[in-house]
Ligand SMILES: CSC[C@@H](O)[C@@H](O)C(=O)COP(=O)(O)O
């Protein structure tokens with residue numbers, strides 16, 4: 638169990654992680670991806686500690702004290718700390734991907750609306766140059782699958798559905814009517830992937846609104 642994190646000066650690695658989370662929250666808020674108190678953000682430090690947002694705060698107005706430590710099972714490391722409601726989804730990503738260093742969750746309009754406009758269990762992104770922001774993607778001439786899971790307030794139950802597909806995810810995943818989860822080896826990479834995914838979902842939403850053909854879902858939106 639670590640000391641409290643108010644004395645961040647004494648722990649530069651923790652201070653850097655908290656600062657990365659605060660900056661990411663501001664960025665996500667500027668883009669309209671974390672309305673009200675939506676969203677959660679975490680970083681895994683080199684020593685394995687997980688820094689995560691407290692539950693219930695506005696992610697655009699975070700400060701270092703809004704970032705708390707949890708272990709890989711999601712247990713807060715300081716008595717009284719209330720971690721994100723979706724802590725288990727962060728821990729699942731860190732447990733599954735040893736190289737994951739940051740996890741981002743947002744509630745954009747595009748992710749929310751597109752995932753509610755179909756009952757399909759995946760959305761597809763194809764023919765876009767920006768797909769290359771995702772891991773292993775080298776060309777627009779490909780189709781990137783983004784799994785969609787039905788929303789569930791039982792996060793342990795939801796995580797068991799996610800677990801079945803986690804190894805094959807190139808661009809993160811979507812929870813229906815809720816939002817996206819994206820990760821990367823560093824906060825900068827995770828933010829770039831989130832920005833790429835949100836850009837592509839926004840493009841698809843525009844196409845649906847224009848009534849032009851799209852390959853976003855295998856059934857018609
Ligand atoms: C505005 S309600 C959103 C929450 O239910 C949840 O989905 C969320 O993203 C934020 O929860 P939090 O507990 O602050 O991490």
Ligand SMILES: [Zn+2]
Nearest residue numbers: 675676815816
């Ligand atoms: Zn959420």
